[in-house]
Amino acid sequence: MKTRNAHSGKKGQMKIQQTAFMLIALTLFFALVGIFILGFSLSGLKEKANLIEQEKAMILVSKLANSPEFSCAKTFNNKVNCIDLDKVMALKERIEKYEGFWEIGNIEIIKIYPKQEGVCTKENYPNCGKIILKKEDEGIYTSNFVVLCRKDFFMGVPYDKCELGKVMISYTKK
């Protein structure tokens, strides 16, 4: 009788152990799943923040060409998506007055077609390929196509010359 009781007690202990192990395993499993979901949703938040930054930059890059500081306005018959390069060169000279105005790291304007090399300065303009308006840090670039217009001269008479270009701005990843 005693041996039978001892045997059934051992069996009961085994059962309790089994249940305890199962409970521990289940808790561990759900905890791991929870950690995964939490980690994923947190990384999603970071991704969302970056996406908002990217969207902000995209909106800015598509609107920059039509802002008063860049737009062709009446000088070039109110063309849309058009940057007045002569105006930008003048802006480059006093860019420090626009500190914090656009809230972005870099603003660059690149001539795409016809292709030209070299960074634009007062000396080599307009025979250059890139205007660096603002360069603060390295970030992720977003760009948009624009038409770059300036006044050119043929035998001393001015005419409108518009070339294909890109405006590039950078934003910092969170």
Added chain:
Amino acid sequence: MKGKMNKKGQEEMVGFALIVIVMAIVLLIFLSFVIKGKSKQEVESYEASSFIQSVLQYTTNCSKDYEMNYQTIQGVLFECIKGEACLDGRDSCEVLKKEIEGMLKSSWKVGNESPIKGYSFRIEFEGEEILSLSEGNETSNYKGSLQSFRKAGKPVEIRFKIFY
């Protein structure tokens, strides 16, 4: 005694199966959450549309009537539709093709290592093809833009697609 043990075994098997089912459901929910998050990809077409707008305003070296009256791509397109040549005798349709081809090649680098697998640029007047330029392969993923306007009351359509 044997029947009681069998019943207990069956109960344990049912319990085990239930645990497996619960785990599978949890895994499925988790997976669907992951997959749903990854499929959020937006296609932006603003680059294609700004490209067409900018191309149309580009100043060519094809002049009309007098030396300094240099035409934009849009102007040259109208000359091409009318069948008129540039002041220096060059075919306006040839100038149009050469300039747009140059702009496409400089702006969109096509290749296997590039994210852009190909592009197609097409101009139609009253449904009739004026110019068609393409490079690379056409894939099922693309960004595109359509620009339409009228010349003498008749429709001109420019379609541009970039394949990824």
